Every structure is written in structure tokens, then in C-alpha cells.
Amino acid sequence: MATSAKSKTPAWKSGKWTISEQQYKQIAKKREPARSVFKNCIRAFLVGGTICLIGQAIQSLFMNWLHMSEKQAAGPTVVLLIFVSVVLTCLGVYDKIAQWAGAGSAVPVTGFANSMCSAALEHRSEGLVLGVGGNMFKLAGSVIVFGTVAAFVVAMVYLIFGINIQHH
8 A cells, every 4th residue: 555755644545646526527437337328218118108008008997997087087097006106116116117217217197106105215214204204295395386386387377368268
């Protein structure tokens, strides 16, 4: 081990082996695994499409077996997708799918449910209120705030431009 001339301190502790940020980035880039954008897009498309296909199949089952309208079947379909996503997250399966699929697993309902459940599981040892509740809603809070602000902006645009919304 190299030491400085005056003391027995290793060179890496004395700061003589420091590298610049740019050198570090070059070293890190050489060691970074190559990513195939095309392959990642195909995986995301397949998994995201499969999640949507499953959702459509569930909605069709509700409509055909329980004689619900499309609008009536929408709610239970979303609830079932969220439930399945949370169960798969708890079992560690959803995270493996997400690692393989990348953005394809971030289909809004199931991806958001996975994020909420993962945060809750990660912080459960800190207690229900401060651990689970506090950390789970760090993610949800920003989504809720953005949704509320977006709804307000859209409402103002409709109000200012006098756009009339009619339900058929």
C-alpha cells in the first residue's frame, strides 16, 4: 500500500489519489452496461400492453357475466387491477416484472399502486403512522397536488374560454 513520505497515512486517505468529477464520469461510463433502447421499448410495449389487455379482459368479464355497462364495470376493474398489483408487489413479483419491463410496468394504475405499496412495505418497521402513512403519502401527495392543480388549470381554461361541456 502506498503511504505518504512524512507519515504512515495511506495515500488514498491523504487525498493524493483523488480524481476529478470528469475522470470519474469517464470511468463510470466505461463500466456501465450497454442498454439496447430497441429491446427496452419492445419489453415496455409487451408488458404495458399485457397489463392493459388484462384490464380490458377484466372489464369485459364484468360486462358479460355481471351484465354491467361499460361505465359500471370501470370502477371494479380498476379496483381489481390495484389489488392484483399490490399482491404481486407484496410477493416480490411486480418488482421483478418492473426490472425486466422498465417503463412498461408503470401503467398508471398498477404502477402507482406498486409505488405506494413498495413505500409502505419499505417503511413498515417505523410504525403505521410515521413509517407507512408518512412515507407512502410522500409519493401520493405530489400526485394528488399535481392532479388538483391540473384540474384547476383546466377548469380555468374552460371558464375563460366559455367552453361548454355536455354529457351525452
